[in-house]
Amino acid sequence: GQQLNQSPQSMFIQEGEDVSMNCTSSSIFNTWLWYKQDPGEGPVLLIALYKAGELTSNGRLTAQFGITRKDSFLNISASIPSDVGIYFCAGRIQGAQKLVFGQGTRLTINP
Amino acid sequence: KAGVTQTPRYLIKTRGQQVTLSCSPISGHRSVSWYQQTPGQGLQFLFEYFSETQRNKGNFPGRFSGRQFSNSRSEMNVSTLELGDSALYLCASSFVDRGPYEQYFGPGTRLTVT
Secondary structure: OOOOEEEOOEEEEEOOOOEEEEEEOOOOEEEEEEEEEOOOOOOEEEEEEOOOOOEEEEOOEEEEEOOOOOEEEEEEOOOOHHHOEEEEEEEEEOOOOOEEEOOOEEEEEEO | OOOOEEEOOEEEEOOOOOEEEEEEOOOOOOEEEEEEEEOOOEEEEEEEEEOOEEEEEOOOOOOEEEEEOOOOOEEEEEOOOOHHHOEEEEEEEEOOOOOOOOOEEOOOEEEEEO
């Protein structure tokens, strides 16, 4: 079936550090989305990517649509306490309509 | 513009009962998708409705059903509840049916089955 492999599953970092996470698949994607979810809330859309090689920033967040169209990366620079949460990647496979989601990366920040 | 709203936010039911959850999409959005989220399984796709028609369906038993109204509001129903149905149920809406496919999520309904 269609799968998205998101890694790492969890991260424990110090405040101020940079963070990197990624999603990979064997399928080709037309769209990549990155979400953040706080406890007890729905995921919030952070960044949307539509073209291979596209690099998009949202404040301290930067995401890239992989050139092979099979992966995407999210970087967070100079992490702060409010960055804590679960980050999900989601993508729309070429020819499909629904989104598929990664399993999430849980980010914990030590002050 | 108001975001996606879901009601109720919290619900406690007993096994065997049925439940109906409601979702109001962002104004102008015609696609509504439902997801089940549990700690062990992550986000699992239930179904998607577009223009009152179910367009996609995930791998859930027939006890899970949904519908969409002409104003794009959607409801999800779970009959004969089981303990394993305890989860956060998320609704997401989207503006276009092809091309860019950004989904915006509501806050979810936390269902507890006892």
